[in-house]
Amino acid sequence: MTDADNQLAKLSLFVKAERVIDRGQHYLLVKIQVADMRRVEPSGGRADTISLERNGLAFMPMQIDCDRITLRNNGKAYRPEARSLCTGPVKLDNARVPPLFVAFKHPPAGSTDIVVPVTVLPVRPSIAARDPDSRSHRVPRPAPELVGEYTGVARFYLDDASR
Amino acid sequence: MNHQSSSSARLASIVMGITVALLAGCTETLVGFNAIYPSNTVSVVGGPPHPDTVQFALSRNSYPSSKRTVHPMPQRAILKLNGYLPLLPSEVTQEGDRTIIRMRLPVDLIKTVKAGAMSHTQIHGELILPFDVGVPAFGGGEYREPRSQTVHVQLTPVFNGPMTRTAEKIGGFLRGLYAAR
Numbered sequence: 001m002t003d004a005d006n007q008l009a010k011l012s013l014f015v016k017a018e019r020v021i022d023r024g025q026h027y028l029l030v031k032i033q034v035a036d037m038r039r040v041e042p043s044g045g046r047a048d049t050i051s052l053e054r055n056g057l058a059f060m061p062m063q064i065d066c067d068r069i070t071l072r073n074n075g076k077a078y079r080p081e082a083r084s085l086c087t088g089p090v091k092l093d094n095a096r097v098p099p100l101f102v103a104f105k106h107p108p109a110g111s112t113d114i115v116v117p118v119t120v121l122p123v124r125p126s127i128a129a130r131d132p133d134s135r136s137h138r139v140p141r142p143a144p145e146l147v148g149e150y151t152g153v154a155r156f157y158l159d160d161a162s163r
Numbered sequence: 164m165n166h167q168s169s170s171s172a173r174l175a176s177i178v179m180g181i182t183v184a185l186l187a188g189c190t191e192t193l194v195g196f197n198a199i200y201p202s203n204t205v206s207v208v209g210g211p212p213h214p215d216t217v218q219f220a221l222s223r224n225s226y227p228s229s230k231r232t233v234h235p236m237p238q239r240a241i242l243k244l245n246g247y248l249p250l251l252p253s254e255v256t257q258e259g260d261r262t263i264i265r266m267r268l269p270v271d272l273i274k275t276v277k278a279g280a281m282s283h284t285q286i287h288g289e290l291i292l293p294f295d296v297g298v299p300a301f302g303g304g305e306y307r308e309p310r311s312q313t314v315h316v317q318l319t320p321v322f323n324g325p326m327t328r329t330a331e332k333i334g335g336f337l338r339g340l341y342a343a344r
Contacts, residue, residue, distance in 0.1 A: 023270060083248055096311055098311040099291065
């Protein structure tokens, strides 16, 4: 994750969709977390990655409003169910914050999009970066041009819930 | 004639034995789930099996060692079992320097295991332990950065009944034979 240009992190989100059951009802559970190549993911479900702008020079904190995440399937939009663990806006400060879990009513089989609105927040520069006399050239520096709102889409092909 | 009656009696006893064994198999009861948390870096200790909850103990070793202050948040621990919605603690208690967490297992999981469909299946998942790291601020005090530690979980159903006890006896006998070898 580190190279000569001090690129410390790529702005990408790991999205996993898994069919789950709760009191006889089938749901599609969507797990969203900051992509981290060191993480070992348990088996099951289907995964995709949402990549945002890649030229950040430091980890850019993000905010995701779980209530605004949408599932699109066969021309129909689904809102998160009340069984979701994540509600409202949540800030992802670093790559090791707990994942977000959002549950949707399981859609019919077919191509399914998970639309995630992401707000990239300005990063607080490190002490060394704020010091004009710093001689360190490996200081992570924020990239203000990346701050703003993005819409990430993760795409899956789902089987029927009963299978 | 005598020979015929003795062989039919033997056949009847075998059939009866099989019937008793099958009936005994139906009376196996679910005691609970044995949970193990295999990890090389952190320690999570599973509690005794309980029919509808899973219990585990967290200590200082359940979180990564750091020069910074670690603020555990056991009330926000998440147990995510494959195929089920994530679970939050139903009860968190402090016993000395250990935190005991109990989580109510999904009713669908218990129902499936009781029905025998997953009686010999391990259920896998992950336990997510959120915590804050205290970062000292220059103006004094500290600000907190949220982090999390993830541990793999394996749940194995535990049954009790005539079949289980017989299997335990046979297993003990075979282990004894192996040890005496």
